[in-house]
Amino acid sequence: MALQVSGASFSLFRNSKTSRRIRAVASEDIATLQTGGEEKVTLGGSDLKVTKLGIGAWSWGDTSYWNNFEWDDRKLKAAKTAFDASVDSGITFFDTAEVYGSRFSFGAINSETLLGRFIKERKEKDPAVGVAVATKFAALPWRLGRESVIAALKDSLSRLNLSSVELYQLHWPGIWGNEGWYIDGLADAVEQGLVKAVGVSNYSEKRLRDAYKQLKSRGIPLASNQVNYSLIYRIPEENGVKATCDELGITLIAYSPIAQGALSGKYTPENPPTGPRGRIYTPEFLTKLQPLVNRIKEIGQNYNKTPTQVVLNWLVSQENVVPIPGAKNAEQAKEFSGALGWRLTDEEITELRSLASETKPVVGFPVEKL
Numbered sequence: 001m002a003l004q005v006s007g008a009s010f011s012l013f014r015n016s017k018t019s020r021r022i023r024a025v026a027s028e029d030i031a032t033l034q035t036g037g038e039e040k041v042t043l044g045g046s047d048l049k050v051t052k053l054g055i056g057a058w059s060w061g062d063t064s065y066w067n068n069f070e071w072d073d074r075k076l077k078a079a080k081t082a083f084d085a086s087v088d089s090g091i092t093f094f095d096t097a098e099v100y101g102s103r104f105s106f107g108a109i110n111s112e113t114l115l116g117r118f119i120k121e122r123k124e125k126d127p128a129v130g131v132a133v134a135t136k137f138a139a140l141p142w143r144l145g146r147e148s149v150i151a152a153l154k155d156s157l158s159r160l161n162l163s164s165v166e167l168y169q170l171h172w173p174g175i176w177g178n179e180g181w182y183i184d185g186l187a188d189a190v191e192q193g194l195v196k197a198v199g200v201s202n203y204s205e206k207r208l209r210d211a212y213k214q215l216k217s218r219g220i221p222l223a224s225n226q227v228n229y230s231l232i233y234r235i236p237e238e239n240g241v242k243a244t245c246d247e248l249g250i251t252l253i254a255y256s257p258i259a260q261g262a263l264s265g266k267y268t269p270e271n272p273p274t275g276p277r278g279r280i281y282t283p284e285f286l287t288k289l290q291p292l293v294n295r296i297k298e299i300g301q302n303y304n305k306t307p308t309q310v311v312l313n314w315l316v317s318q319e320n321v322v323p324i325p326g327a328k329n330a331e332q333a334k335e336f337s338g339a340l341g342w343r344l345t346d347e348e349i350t351e352l353r354s355l356a357s358e359t360k361p362v363v364g365f366p367v368e369k370l
């Protein structure tokens with residue numbers, strides 16, 4: 001169980017036999033499957049198929065970052081309509097985490113609990129509905145041993161009211177030397193039938209290669225790496241993470257894909273977001289962003305698409321990328337489905353990237369550099 005990727009083991013990925021296998025996995029991964037009008041993709045080398053775009057559930061029940069520090073019945077109803085509208089429009093992949101809607105923040109409700117409730121209520125009306133749930137393990141320093149992963153997963157399953165989930169991810173790496181245990185814990189979860197596939201989140205290239213290798217030694221594919229990736233946060237293109245995902249056949253799940261609303265065009269220097277987002281997407285930042293947002297709008301008009309649909313299409317069009325935008329209500333969820341079923345041209349993709357490179361990215365989650 002070597003965690004270090006030495007020059008020798010690095011070259012393992014380069015030998016001809018392995019590269020043939022990797023190419024085979026990668027081409028299989030980007031193959032899409034048409035089922036009843038929904039387009040699905042296979043996550044990495046796993047058997048798990050999910051919709052080409054998922055829905056992030058971080059804001060459901062959260063009072064630490066979202067919702068102006070308050071959660072109420074009106075927001076609860078809106079979140080439920082977001083869930084139902086997603087399913088109605090064929091988007092059935094949902095991402096949550098044990099820490100979303102943390103019990104340590106005032107008035108919060110755990111996002112897993114809400115998602116579990118929405119699934120149960122939907123299934124009562126529509127028993128045939130199939131939903132793929134992704135949740136995450138919080139790699140906290142006091143969580144020791146591989147069994148800590150199984151214990152946390154069982155707690156998540158209990159909140160979700162499910163006997164298994166489709167994807168279980170390490171929310172961030174075990175930066176206190178506990179990484180090896182956690183990866184083994186993920187493999188144990190697959191072997192115990194508690195999850196269909198496993199992934200990581202906020203992993204650097206090196207950590208990704210190590211995790212891939214350790215899981216491979218247990219015969220289990222690393223399905224995904226969930227990282228911050230949007231038109232204005234293209235760090236995964238620069239730090240080797242996107243290229244490594246493509247090389248190893250690991251799906252890149254893109255979080256904050258509309259830059260927390262900043263790329264939707266609704267926030268302007270005169271109307272910046274409130275709350276913690278206002279400290280990131282400041283009037284100065286939004287002023288610099290205007291040329292890009294204006295071009296996104298123009299391109300969208302040619303396709304009869306909104307800016308949100310254009311920026312999500314920019315991610316989906318790159319293949320091997322599954323964005324998971326957060327929806328607070330039915331309107332937002334419905335809008336996301338319009339990001340699928342069409343494609344920006346390669347010239348438009350390149351032009352938008354080049355225009356976006358004139359804006360300095362906002363600060364990301366520092367752990368992705370560790």
Ligand SMILES: NC(=O)c1ccc[n+]([C@@H]2O[C@H](COP(=O)([O-])OP(=O)(O)OC[C@H]3O[C@@H](n4cnc5c(N)ncnc54)[C@H](OP(=O)(O)O)[C@@H]3O)[C@@H](O)[C@H]2O)c1
Pocket residue numbers: 055056057058059095096171201202226227254255256257258259260261262264266308324325326327328331332333335336365
């Ligand atoms: N692994 C990690 O460390 C990590 C970190 C962050 C996020 N995530 C995951 O990624 C998901 C998405 O990321 P995110 O929520 O940070 O950012 P995001 O998806 O880029 O932005 C979501 C926010 O944008 C606004 N919005 C949504 N749809 C819109 C539309 N159609 N038009 C205009 N505004 C719209 C909403 O806020 P307003 O309506 O209030 O503007 C919404 O809450 C999360 O839910 C979570 O599952 C994971």
